[in-house]
Amino acid sequence: GGRASPARRAPRPRERRRRVPPGLRRRGEPGAESIARGVAASGVLPASAVRTAPHRRPERAAAFASLGATILASNAQVVDDSDVIVISVKPQIVKQVLVELKPLLSEEKLLVSIAAGIKMKDLQDWSGQRRIIRVMPNTPSAVGQAASVMCLGETATENDENRVKSLFSAIGKVWTAEEKYFDAVTGLSGSGPAYIFLAIEAMADGGVAAGLPRDLALGLAAQTVLGAATMVSETGKHPGQLKDQVTSPAGTTIAGVHELEKGSFRGTLINAVVAATTRCRELSKN
DSSP: OOOEEEEOBOOOTTOGGGOBOTTOOSTTOOOHHHHHHHHHHHTSSOGGGOEEOOOSSHHHHHHHHHHTOEEOSSHHHHHHTOSEEEEOSOGGGHHHHHHHHGGGOOTTSEEEEOOTTOOHHHHHHHHOOSOEEEEEOOGGGGGTOEEEEEEEOTTOOHHHHHHHHHHHHTTEEEEEOOGGGHHHHIIIIITHHHHHHHHHHHHHHHHHHTTOOHHHHHHHHHHHHHHHHHHHHHHOOOHHHHHHHHOOTTSHHHHHHHHHHHTTHHHHHHHHHHHHHHHHHHHHHO
16 A cells, blocks of 8 residues: 655756656656556556656646645655655666666665666665665556566565566566566567557558548458457467367368468568567666
């Protein structure tokens, strides 16, 4: 029953108008708003238990206010009044945020970072803390269907893990893994929504080419992907087994599957995940 609060960049004395609000992220990245909305909607915490500081952008302030979150006067008050601090800012300013918050932090506070690409070692060095959990959600967090993976810092406890899991379960599904897997997680679930958006678009285009109206084709494509994903998740059956169940001898589906195989559909998806993973590793080194 603690309070979870997104932290934001504290302003420099001469940069009052450039304050970065909680939940600010690069376009397309999941952030604190989605988490707060999911937590409040699921009843994991009452909305009033979510703390944040004032926002420069009116739409961000309105979003948190509409949830019933408590708006405090400063980052210092947010940290002081919370036992779980969520860092959700652009990766390039995470160091500044943590250095500024460092004097306010203690091992009594659990630090949670959803900043993309920032490794645990850097989080620990910049914050001076070891009780940290790093979480990587993906963009479907905006609709409560995130695939999130988390790893634990040196002194994070099983209770900490369970608390964070309950928070992120409010916006989707959560797994725990070692940080060494996070580059591959980026390549699969982090970048993966874009692959599926392309697939949905292409299927819809196929429907149009076959004579369907555009809106019908897009609706069918999106619902077909959603339904197929749900079958994999809920039945526990291997995707190949489910594919075989809908593929009858000399039928329409095997004709379509044959075309996908000729186009190296599976190999191309495998290559996409590997390429994104490789690029993530390159960016991490820089």
